[in-house]
Amino acid sequence: MKTLFNIIFILLLSSLFSASYGQLDIKKYAGKKYRKLYKAVAKDSNFVSCRILSSKPNRVTGVELFFKDGKHYSINFTAPKLNDAYTCESPEIRGMRIYVIHYYDGDNYIEGYYKRKDEQDPTLIKPDIQKVDEPESPNY
Numbered sequence: 001m002k003t004l005f006n007i008i009f010i011l012l013l014s015s016l017f018s019a020s021y022g023q024l025d026i027k028k029y030a031g032k033k034y035r036k037l038y039k040a041v042a043k044d045s046n047f048v049s050c051r052i053l054s055s056k057p058n059r060v061t062g063v064e065l066f067f068k069d070g071k072h073y074s075i076n077f078t079a080p081k082l083n084d085a086y087t088c089e090s091p092e093i094r095g096m097r098i099y100v101i102h103y104y105d106g107d108n109y110i111e112g113y114y115k116r117k118d119e120q121d122p123t124l125i126k127p128d129i130q131k132v133d134e135p136e137s138p139n140y
Contacts, residue, residue, distance in 0.1 A: 026073065026101045030122035031115030034063070034075065035094040037101075041065055050088035055080070063088050074102040100125075 024044075029037045041047050046068045053062040053074070060083065062076040077096040086093050102112035102125070112125035 024073070026103050026111075027113050027122050027124075029098055030101050030113035031117075031119075032098055033094070034077070034096045034098055037075070037098065038088070038094050046071075052084060052086060052088065052093075054084050058082055058084050060084055060086055060093065063093065070106045072104050074104070076100040 024040060044067070048066045048068055050063050050065045052060050053064055055061045060081040062074065065073045065075070076099050078099040081092055081096065100112060100114040103110045113122040114125060115122040
C-alpha cells in the first residue's frame, strides 16, 4: 500500500513539474543572447520544434519555437545573420542577441518584450488589437 502511495505521489509531482515548467519567463530573456533561452527550451519536455525566420533570402532575422500545448515564441535578433542554411541549434544563431520576443497561445498574441542597449529593463508590448466584425455580404 505504501509503495502504491509513493508511486502515485511521484507521478503527481512529475506531472505538476512538467506543467509548471511549460511556460518560459520571457521577460528575463529580452536583450540576452539566444544561447540562454535555447538552453532553457532544450530542457523543456513540452518543446516540439523550431524554425528559422528570414525576411529576405539568405538573411536570418530570428527563430520561432513551438511547444506541445499550442504555445509558441517568436524571437527576433538585433542584427540579421547572412546565411539561411543555419538551424536553430547552430552556434552562430545561438550567439545572436534577442531584441524582441513575442509569446503566443495558439493564434492569440499574449505579450512581448523588447530591450534596447541603453534601457535597464525590457519594455512590455501588450496586444492592442480590437476585433472588428465583418459586414454582412449582400445576398445576390
